[in-house]
Amino acid sequence: MKEKLSADYWQxxxxxxxxxxxxxxxxxPIATYIDQLEDLDLKILIPGCGHGHEAQYLYQKGFRNIHLCDWAQEPLSQLQEKLSDLPASHFHQGDFFALQEDNFDLIIEQTFFCALPPKLRPQYAQKMASLLAPTGQLIGLLFNFPLSQEGPPFGGSLAAYQQLFEAYFSSVQINDCHNSIKPRAGKEYFVQLRP
Ligand SMILES: C[S@@+](CC[C@H](N)C(=O)[O-])C[C@H]1O[C@@H](n2cnc3c(N)ncnc32)[C@H](O)[C@@H]1O
Incomplete structure (x- = not known):
């Protein structure tokens, strides 16, 4: 059995x-957000991308300044074949917390936060704030069920998320998500964070 939540575990x-x-x-919710973006040059990061469906959606729409990060090689290699116009340097295989690239206009959160050990949440918030351009933002989804020992996925409360992110971001908007996919309906927040 691989150590839980290690790179080997995910691979x-x-x-x-x-x-x-x-x-x-x-x-x-993410597709709806992407649909209203107009600037195809936005520098976009998808951390813990896995199969990277958001990246594929962006790619189909003409975005090319997309960066992917995951420490599991398997999904990242598959993505690299699919998104063949992207330079190899945009595929960051390794620990998100060691990511060197920064100045992102947009970071998309989709079941990455909930996959991390909850004790890393302050580090997640700090790292995300440091990766964004001054005018950039992080958008995405966070589960709203109570945090417990059971996971991943690990949940959390509105109050806890607000307290966590307000320490690192000047603007924190967290709302009930009204257009979730069916299995996640009523179980997630849509968040928008600005440094
Ligand atoms: C629950 S999966 C979600 C994958 C994808 N976002 C999706 O929605 O299908 C969590 C992903 O985060 C990756 N991951 C977990 N911890 C990581 C870390 N510290 N650095 C990079 N990737 C990590 C895992 O390898 C896995 O692909």
Whole structure:
């Protein structure tokens, strides 16, 4: 048994194809957000991208300044074949917390936060704030069920998320998500964070 939540653990989940988190396509809230973007030059990061459905959606729409990060090789290699116009340097295989690239206009959160050990949440918030351009923002989805020992996925409360992110971001908007995919309906918040 691989150490839980290690790089090997995640790589193994992909090899075993026990990827229950995989929505199969870009989820509706993220696609709706992407649909109103006009600037194709935006520098965009998808951390813990896995199969990267959001990246594929962006790519189909003409975005090319997309960066992917995951420490599991399996999904990242598959993505690299699909997104063949992207330079190899945009595929960051390794620990998100060691990512060197920065100045992102947009970071998209989709079941990455909930996959991390909860004790890393302050580091997540700090790292995300440091990766963004001054005018950039992080958008995405966070689960709203109570945080417990059971996970991943690990949940959290509105109050806890607000307290966490307000320490690192000047603007924190967290709202009930009204256009979730069916299995996640009523279970997630849509967040928008600005440094
Ligand atoms: C629950 S999966 C979600 C994948 C994808 N976002 C999706 O929605 O299908 C969590 C992903 O985060 C990656 N991950 C977890 N911890 C990581 C870390 N510290 N650095 C980079 N990737 C990490 C895992 O390898 C896995 O692909």
């Amino acid at each position: 193994n989940r992909y090899l075993e194809q026990t990827t229950g988190w995989n929505a199969g396509s870009c989820t509706r």
